[in-house]
Amino acid sequence: MSLSAGTSVGKPRIFIDYVSYLRSQGAITGYTGSPDLWDMNPAKVTPVTNATNHIVIFDDGDELSNFLGTANYFAVLGHNSEGGHYRVARTTNQEYFNYSQSEYAPIGAAYDKPGYKIDTFTVEGSDNAYAARFTNATISNPLVGSFSVGRYFDFNNAVDLDVSYSLSHDGIKTKRTIGGRDITNINYHSQPLWGDRKPWTSGETYKYTGANGRRSWKVSFSYIDHDNALPINMNEDFMLDTDLGTSGSGIAHGTENIVSHFLSLTLNGSLKFIFQPDVNLDQFAICRLSKPQTTFKQVAHKTYNASFTFVETY
DSSP states (O other): OOOBOOOOOSSOEEEEEHHHHHHHTTOEEEEESOGGGGSSOTTSOEEOOBTEEEEEEEOOSHHHHHHHTTOOEEEEEEESSOGGGEEEEBOSSSOOOOOOEEEEESOGGGGGSSEEEEEEEOOOBOSSEEEEEEOOSSOSSOEESEEEEEEEEEOSSOOOSOOEEEEEOTTEEEEEOTTSOEEEEESOSSOOOBTTBOTTOOSSOOSSSSOOSEEEEEEEEEEEEHHHHSOSOSSTTSSSOOTTSSTTOOOOGGGOOHIIIIIGGGTTTTSOEEEESSTTBSOOEEEEESSSOOOOEEEETTEEEEEEEEEEOO
């Protein structure tokens, strides 16, 4: 899929970080390399070395083995190399790094410049672990802010027309003195840099002239079909589709729904995720939902309306 540049809102896509979710469930049993690289905090860059694996290891068993196999994206945020120098696999050793990847973002030549990258792929390997590695012996002092592996969720409906886009400078406070003078205190005015550049930029190091402020999107969806909103079963087969009768069938793409495969995997938006306001446009933000509660209002038989406010988080 080829993205275009743009800032409008259409049919959103959510990139859900599996490591964040499984950490919240107590399913991580250890790390090899730097644990900080799996924290979804690209502002905290970490040195990496050529052909060294950074591994997050999960609890054993078929449940997590099936779940880990449903990942379909890999992101590297805040790197100073090229997108093609980074790989991921389900392994605890040096195998399975020659998977077939599809370059998703950024668009064009920007993919092979310092900044960030997102790939879509079919995960290789079978260990209950994710391993990311950098492979290039000629780059001096390679740095990475964060790795992210997980599954993207596409809303089946486009947003309603009454979208609200807000830009907040909530770290800036102005106080008027007794003498009538205004004093402005700036605690922060934008996201921290990802290494030496503004977030979500590639190539040029826009330290001073890039975007600032905190973005948020308030969107509503009307007439969502029941199967796209709620799971068929709130108990068995809640996230994993095991009705196919084969071990490791994973999540059936046609049965993904908002509750099972977005809200539950982010704890109702409390965990960080990557938000793409329009699946066709090269625009991203690390977000949370503004409140840990979502209401589905039934407006017809098995048909619902719902609204969300996506707030950029640092």
